[in-house]
Amino acid sequence: MNEESRNKQDRFMQRIADRLGRPRLTEKPAHPHKGAPPDWRRFSLDQEERIALFSENWQKAGGHVVRVPDLEAAKTYIAEKAKELGAYEIIRQNQPELNALDWQQALPEAEIVVWHAEEQKDVLRYAAEADIGITMAEYGIAYTGSLVCTSSGNQGRSVSLLPAVVMAILPAERIATRMGEVLAHFDGRPRAQFPAGIHFISGPSRSADIENDLTIGVHGPGVVFALIVG
DSSP states (O other): OHHHHHHHHHHHHHHHHHHHTSOOOOSOOOOOOSSSOHHHHHOOOOHHHHHHHHHHHHHHTTOEEEEESSHHHHHHHHHHHHHHHTOOEEEEOOOHHHHTSOHHHHOTTSEEEEOOGGGHHHHHHHHHHOSEEEEEOSEEETTTTEEEEEEBTTBOTHHHHSSSEEEEEEEGGGEESSHHHHHHTTTTOOGGGSOSEEEEEOSSOEEOTTTTOOEESSSSOSEEEEEEEO
16 A cells, blocks of 8 residues: 555656656755855844834834833833823733833823733733733844744733733844844753743734635734834
C-alpha cells in the first residue's frame, strides 16, 4: 500500500510538471538564506522615519495616532478623551510606568481598576465591561503598523483585548523598523523570563466573517489609540 501510494504521488507530480512544460524536480532546491535575507536584516530607518511609517500604517488600519512629549502629557490626553467620551469605567495595566502616574487625580470621577493576578476573575469581568483599557506597549513595528504587548499573570492581555477603547502608550525609542528586530528581543530567553503571551495589535478589531461585510469591534476594541511619547 505504501508503494502504491508513492506511485500515485509520483504520477500526480509528473502530470503537473508535464502541464507546466518543464522537467520535474526530484531534489530539493538550495536555500541560500535561513529566514530573512541579509539585505533585509540590515535595513533600518532612523527614528523619525520609523515614527512616520508606523503612524501611516497604524492609521491605514483604522487606528488613531497622537504624539505627546512625555508620560504626563499622555495621561492628560487620556483623561481629556475619557471625559469627552463619558468613560467612567477604566482598567489599566499593572506596569511601573503607569503605576508612577497619578490617575485618580486626573480622573477623579472615574473608577480605575488595576490588573492584579490575585483578583483575576474580578478584573477579567471588569475588563469585559470597561470603557477604556490603558497599557504600555513593549514595542512598535513601523513596517506593519503594529503594537507589541506581552502578558503574564500580573499583566493581563484582557486590558488591551476587551475594553471598547484601548489607549496604548508607546515610547518613540521602542519603535523598530522590522518585526525581526522585535522578535530578536525574545530569542533565547530562559523559560522563566519568557512572557505568557506576545500580542501583535494592528488597529481595531475587525471581522468580515458574515457575508464579507467588514464590521469593526466585533471581537475586541472598536477604537484604538497609539500615544507616541517623545
